[in-house]
Amino acid sequence: MLASTLVLALAGCPKNVKQDAKTGEDGKSDGAVELTMANNEVIARGIVTYPGGDRIDWRVFELPKDQVGTMNVKVVWTPPRPGLDLQVAVLNQWNHVVQETKPLPRRSKKRKKEITVENAKGKYFLQIYAPKRGDAAKYTVTVTFATAAPVDSFDWMKESIADPPKLAAVPPPPVDCTPTQFDKKNPACASVCPMPADPAWPACAGVCPTPPDPAIPSCLESMPCPNPPDRKFKKCTPADFPPCKASMPPEEKKKNPNCDKYCPPDVIADVTNTAPDGSSTTLTMGAGKTDGVDKGWTGEIIDSNDRTIKNSKFTVTVATNQASVAKVKLPASNIPEGARVRLRAPCVNR
Structure with missing residues (x-):
């Protein structure tokens, strides 16, 4: 109650x-x-x-x-x-x-x-x-x-296949070579890669062996995504990687596909100080580098109903860890008490 x-x-x-x-x-x-x-x-x-x-x-x-x-x-x-x-x-x-x-x-x-x-x-x-x-x-x-109910599976690779009996007094026919019926002594196997692949066999050049080797490019197509994930493995999807954040170092962003077209979300912050400067006003805002905000971000002043105040657009010129500073071409008297700002990153894909 x-x-x-x-x-x-x-x-x-x-x-x-x-x-x-x-x-x-x-x-x-x-x-x-x-x-x-x-x-x-x-x-x-x-x-x-x-x-x-x-x-x-x-x-x-x-x-x-x-x-x-x-x-x-x-x-x-x-x-x-x-x-x-x-x-x-x-x-x-x-x-x-x-x-x-x-x-x-x-x-x-x-x-x-x-x-x-x-x-x-x-x-x-x-x-x-x-x-x-x-x-x-x-x-x-x-x-x-x-x-989920378990799915029954049949692994035919584990089943043994008997060779056909030889015919009496008749020369054996040529034996075809397949990856599963492989014999190095069979001339037909010269151009066949056995299963599992043998890296030492010429026909297996470029084929992923068992166990797989990530140094071989073809293995990157079939190997499971490792932990931590690595984008060179084809089975690693963006969902396997952590979300991209503005605070990530550049080298970490290059390794993360979620950062390829990442644009940080807008940041809403309070105006913590206003300083008149002629017909303009210098704003100090309560969001900085720890929030992902940096020099070059743009912004606008918004009222209590999240509506943009006319002629209030600005560009951040200074950013510290906890705050940022910008000059807006608006008299301090036109900025309402308790005003907030909407800060936006300079993203190419906006």
Whole structure:
């Protein structure tokens, strides 16, 4: 009852509160609350409220060890008033989104969403959040897991094949050579590479041997993705690599395919100081290199409704670890108290 009253109070409050003003450690992925799966089920309950300053909850759990199957995620929520939305994202151990619920149309009365993840295995995160400024709700997220049925397989390579009997008083016919019926003494095998491949045999030049050797280019086509992943292995997909971050060194970005067309997200920061400079104003903003912001980023001043203030565009000229500085061609009197800025990276692919 107290929790429901809190959601109602916060959702109805007109005061502009920062989305994380009252969030706990579970407001970030590294503070996610650990859940334990029992009988192939996990249940998470809580409250998120954008206007109350506790917008996001993170949860983390692991599926049964060495099992692969179908994972179903269902969220049911109770908002303080009709039409409020709630979102759930499912992320893998690299914080890569694998599935996410779809936003509701405006004024929808729906209070339940459901998503399914096939071939699920290992560790997953749940990000439960209020998507819009007015959204808030008391929620229950239920995760169920069904192990995939094993598939019977027949390995014909393990079956022995008897040679046909020789004909009496008749010369044996020429023996064809195949990778599985290979004899170095057979002249027909001169141009055949046996299975498994023999690196010393001339016909096996360039063929991946057993065990495979990553120094041979053809092995890179078939070898599994190693740990840590290496993009020269063809079976390594972007999902095997960690997400690209603006703070990564250049040499690490070159090794990560997620950084090929990476453009860091916009950064919203508070204006911490304004200094009049004639008809312009020097801004100091509470975001710097630790947030990925650097010299050359562009930005604009936004009001409390996230709308751009006219003639407020600027370029960052100085960036420290915790702050950045820029000059805007706007008098200080035209900058509202408590203003924020939207900072944007100078990406080629925007």
